[in-house]
């Protein structure tokens with residue numbers, strides 16, 4: 001019998017998952033696991049009647065789950081990936097008109113960000129670790145330039161927490177870097193510092209299942 005210790009299994013990024021399809025709707029296995037917990041936090045922290053820009057919306061399932069709890073939201077999904085945008089459009093009907101037609105936004109292509117309107121909240125889940133650090137920088141800059149007064153940025157994903165980093169997140173980090181050296185689980189301190197440099201203060205940190213965090217930032221108002 002093989003008595004060697006089990007090799008830790010890193011969660012696969014959604015972009016690389018096998019996403020089942022039904023009439024254009026893609027189903028993400030990871031979204032099925034974390035959608036309800038994420039939507040519950042989003043529903044609590046997003047301002048009433050907020051216009052929400054979501055970056056890297058993937059299948060679009062998180063938008064539906066949030067808008068089903070908070071039908072007052074106006075949700076703008078986006079993604080650089082055409083199949084994901086098709087899925088977001090196909091899912092949108094489940095949210096009673098709250099979800100707008102998806103936009104092609106790639107944070108590494110400035111021209112796709114040029115015409116984005118102002119918004120009350122920017123939501124980005126499971127993106128900044130499966131992308132170069134320049135994506136986090138572009139996200140912070142976009143929020144600084146377009147977030148309306150009192151606006152929020154909400155990030156979801158795994159983070160490095162120094163000595164307290166969960167072993168599963170260390171394994172995930174190694175797995176990401178083996179796929180692309182520019183990817184990797186981001187240090188919480190680095191993300192908080194980056195957003196602080198763009199006038200966004202961390203106001204809430206929520207521990208989520210499977211060693212993920214939800215981070216809520218608020219735009220600093222001029223004195």
Ligand SMILES: C[S@@+](CC[C@H](N)C(=O)[O-])C[C@H]1O[C@@H](n2cnc3c(N)ncnc32)[C@H](O)[C@@H]1O
Nearest residue numbers: 013014015056057058081106107108125126127
């Ligand atoms: C792991 S998936 C997460 C999807 C969804 N947010 C979720 O949590 O289920 C990462 C998403 O980020 C998007 N993405 C990757 N690079 C990006 C970039 N430069 N700008 C905007 N989105 C990007 C991918 O197309 C993909 O949909």
